[in-house]
Amino acid sequence: MNGSKHTASFVPLFIASFLCALCLAVSCHAQEDKRILLLNSYNMNLSWTASVTNGVKAELSALGPSVRLYVEFMDTKNFLEDRYLDLLKQQYRLKYGDVHFDAIITSDDDAARFALKYRDELFNSAPIVFCGVNDMAFPARDDFKNSTGVLELTDIAGTLDSALRLQPNLKNIYIITDQSTTSRIKRKEIQHISKDYGDRLGFIWLDDMSMDEIRKTVSNLPNNSAILLVLFTSDSHGHTFTFTESLVRIYSVANSPIYGMWDFYLGNGIVGGMITSGHVQGEMAVELAAEILNGKKADDIPVILQRSNQYMFDYAVMKQFNINPDLVPDNSLVINMPESIYIKYKFEVWTILCVFALLTGVIIILLINKAARRKAEHELEELTRYQESLIEERTHELVARSSQLEKANYELKKLDTLKTGVLNTVSHDLRTPLTSVLGFCKIIDRDFKKFFLPVCSMNEKLGERGDRIRDNLGIIEDEGGRLIRLINDFLDLSKIESEEMVWNDISLSPALFLEQIRPILQGYFVDSNVSFVLRIKSNLPRIFIDRDRLLQVLTNLVGNAVKFTQEGTVSVIADMTEGRWLRITVEDSGIGIPLEELSNVFEKFYQVNRDSEAVVIDRGSGMGLAISKQIVNHYGGTLKVFSEKGKGSSFILTVPPGR
Ligand code: ADP
Helix, strand or coil, rough: CHHHHCCCCCCCCHHHHHHHHHHHHHHHHHHHCCCCEEEEEECCCHHHHHHHHHHHHHHHHHHCCCCEEEECCCCCCCCHHHHHHHHHHHHHHHCCCCCCEEEEEHHHHHHHHHHHHHHHCCCCCEEEEEECCHHHHCHCCCCCCCCCECCEEEEECHHHHHHHCCCCCCEEEEEEEEEECCHHHHHHHHHHHHHCCCCCCCEEEECCCCCCHHHHHHHHHCCCCCEEECCCCECCCCCCCHHHHHHHHHHHCCCCCCCEEEECCCCCCCCCCEECCCCCCCCCCCCCHHHHCCCCCCCHHCCCCCCCEEEEEEEHHHHHCCCHHCCCCCCCEEEECCCCHHCCHHHHHHHHHHHHHHHHHHHHHHHHHHHHHHHHHHHHHCCCCCHHHHHHHHHHHHHHHHHHHHHHHHHHHHHHHHHHHHHHHHHHHHHHHHHHHHHEEEEEEEEHHHHHHHCCCCCHHHHHHHHHHHHHHHHHHHHHHHHHHHHHHHHHHHHHHCCCCEEEEEECCHHHHHHHHHHHHHCCCCCCCCCEEEEEECCCEEEEEHHHHHHHHHHHHHHHHHCCCEEEEEEEEECCCCCCEEEEEECCCCCCCCCHHHHCCCCCCCCCCCCCCCCCCCCCCHHHHHHHHHHHHHCCCCEEEEEEEEEEEEEEEEEEECC
8 A cells, every 4th residue: 555655656756857857958048049140251360350350249149058159250451353252252151061050140242142142052041140230221131121221320420520520621632442341332322421611621542552652652641630441452553461460560660649539449549539349240149149049039029220339539649649538429439548657556556645643553552652651750759859848858757856866865864874884883882781781780690699688588578579670680681691692693784785794704614513502402491391402414515704704503493493392393404505505494384474474574673473373482682683694604504494374484504615
C-alpha cells in the first residue's frame, strides 16, 4: 500500500520537473539562436566605421550575452569594382551559407545597398537594419522591403551657422570633398542650402584636386576664410587616405579654421561644427534590431532620421585660430578644455586642504595647550611666591621663637646652676651640723645609759622616763641617719650631673671584688627571712671602674631587693655577655613592679606607689636607681629592669671590659 502511494505522488512531480527542464532548454535554445551580422561598408581603420561598430557592440552588450554578433568590413572605400564584390559574395556564401541571421545591420550606403541586393542569395533573406546612410532616397527603392534603419542626416546648415558665429567676419568657406558616394550626396545638399546664405557667405569648391593642390590652396586662403571638410579619402591622383590622415595633412598647413560634420574629425584638427556621431548611429541601429528580435516585422518599424547631432568644438584649435571660446552656442560640448587646477589636482588639493586643516587643528590645540601651560606656570609661580613669603614669615617667627627659647633656656640653666649651688651649699651646711647632732646624740645616749639609767632604775617612774628618753634618742639617731643618706644621695646626683664627681677608677677583678663585698651584702639580710645567694662565674673580664661607685650601685640594688622581698631568696649572679662584658644580675622573689611603672623607676625622686599594697616599707629617697643608672652610664654600661608584679624583679647591669 505504502509503496503505491509513494509512486502516485512522484508522477506529477516528475512531469513538472520535465516540463520545467524543457522550458529552460527551449528558452536557452531560443536565446542562443539570436544572431546578428554587422556589415560595414568601410574598413576598421576608418574612425567612423570603428565608432559605429563600437556603438553596436556597446548597445548589444546591454541586451545580454544571448545575441551573437558577426562583423564584416567590406572596405569599399578602397575596392568597389565588380570583381571584388563577386569575391566578397563568394566569401560570405562560404562563411554564412548555413548561418541563420535574425537581422543584418549595415553601416553606410554601400553595405546597405549590397545587403539589400544579395540578402536572399547570401543571408537567408534576413531583415535589414541600416545606419549611416546618407542617401535620403534609399528607403524609396523598389527592392526596399523587410528593412528599416537610421538615415544619417548631417546638419550642414548648423555647421555653417556655427562657423559664422565663431568667425563674425567670415566671408568665404572652402569646401573639400572627394568623389565618394557620401561626398556626392553631401555636395548636392550643400549646393541646395547655399542659396539660403545669399551674399553673406561665398562657397568655393575644392574638389577633384590632389592632396598637394589642396594643401597649397588652404595654406594661402585670404583673411576671413574658413574650410568645410566634408570627406576626403581619395584625391584626383588616386591616393587614398583615412579620415584622420587627410585631416592631419590639411590641418597642418591650413591658415584658416576647418569645420566638419562627423565626430571622427573632432580632436584631430577641426574647430568643430554640428557633429554627427557614428557611435549613436550604431546604438540606434541595435535598438531597431532588438525590436525585430522581439518578433516585430522590419517593415512595421519606421525608418528613423537621426537628429541627435550636437554642437561640438575643440578648445585647443579655437585658441590656435584666435577664436573666442565664449562664442560657441549654448549646450555645446567643448573638448580639450584646459582643466582647472582644481579638477586636475582634485585629490592633491583635497589632501593638502585636509593636511592643512589637520595641521591648523594641531596648531590650535598646541596653542591652547601652551596658553593653559603658561597660565598654570604663572599660577605655580604665584603659589611659589606666596609659599616663599609664607615660609619667610614663618622662618622669622621661628627665629624669634628660637631666640626667645634660647633666652629662656639660658635663664633656666642659670636658675638651675643657682639652684644646684644653693642646694649644695644648703646640703653641706646641713650635713655638718647634722653630723654633730648625731654624734652628740650618740654621746648622750651612751652617757645616759652609763650614768643615769642605773640611777633611774631605782625608781619605777624614773626608769620608765629613762627608757622613753633612750627611745627618743634612738628616733633622733634614725631620722638623722636617713637625713644624712638623703643629703648624700642628693649631693652625689648633683655632682654627677654637674660633672664634678671625682672618679677613682682602677682595674678591678669582679670575682675578687664581689668576694670582698660579700659580708657587706650579707649585712642586709641580718634579721631577715630572706636568704642571700652570691654566684660568681669563672673567667670574668676585668673592668676599669671606681670601686666605691660600683659598691654603691650593688648595695642600692641589693638593699632594694631585700626591702621589697618578704621571704624567699635574693641572688647576685656575676657572669658575662656574649660580647664579654661583665654582667651582674640582682634577682629577688619580692613584690615586683607593675608593668606600667617599669619605665619610670630610673627617674629621679620616683617611687612606685605602694599605698594599695599590704606591705610596710621603709620609704627611701627615690634617687637610688637614678644615681645607679648615672654611674653605670658613665662607664658606658647599661642598667635594665625586668619585673612582674607579685613574682619578683631582676636588675641587670652590664659594664664593658677594661684594662
Ligand atoms: P628608694 O630609695 O625609694 O628605694 P630607688 O630609686 O632605689 O628609691 O627605687 C625607686 C623605686 O623603685 C622604689 O620606690 C621601689 O618602689 C622600686 N623598686 C626598686 N627596687 C625594687 C625591687 N627590687 N622590688 C620592687 N620594687 C623596687
